[in-house]
Amino acid sequence: MPIVLYRVDDRLVHGQVVIGWGRSNDVGFFALVDDAVAASDWERELYRMGVPPEVELFFASIADAARQMDAWRRDARNGMVLTADISTMVALAEAAPPVDRVNLGGIHHKPGRTQRLPYIYLTEEEYHILESLAARGTQVTAQDLPTSPPVPLEQLR
């Protein structure tokens, strides 16, 4: 089965991900790629509480995820890869290609960011990083839920 979604969402595991995307795609596992979470027993245990028992949740640093990606792609179940930020997703796409599509699901306000959609705020630098990712062949769209229309990166300019 393929990885059905590569998602950037600073909330990582939450309702939209588990219920909105997970159920509609019959997701059997989530791969949460985050160096800080992967290094914290406490955070890993916390996020496990947010996933139904029948769904597996993997934790990995960027380096570990790059090594595991082939196995996740060969997994018989549908899977979703989650990162909290753009830089982690780009690092993953470079270390373990191909990442054919990236979904921007929730990137919220921080100093320097401007609103592009109600759930997407980007700095100019972040936008250009995404542009570069798209130029290398990855389709980048914003979409909070499967029932929402995908918004092409160009419309986030």
Next chain:
Amino acid sequence: MSDGARGVVVAHGALAAALVLEVERISGQTGVLTAVSNNDCGREQIDQRVAEAAKDGPTVIFVDMPCGSCFFAAMRQTRERNDVRVVTGVNLPMLLDFVHHRSLPPADGAARAADKGSDAIRQA
């Protein structure tokens, strides 16, 4: 406001504010509960909102669902503090009971609130 544990209600959208408003309307107890919404929040923002709301001593945090960003933010408060407890599945009956039993330590208040909230869920 008298001494006792405070309550913080953390929920999606406008739910927390509506629950707090109705508890105040029904009980007449004001200033006991603080509503926190996850609207427009990433992880850092919701963590900050909950930390700010729960900063003044013993607190029971009521959360709508036992998963997701509201729940995770509430649970992170318990990591460093032993005077904070979390109850999930918030409903009006548990909050109405809580505002009249704030003298209980947070652990006992949370257990009582969870019982009262569960008792209110029935097939009628």
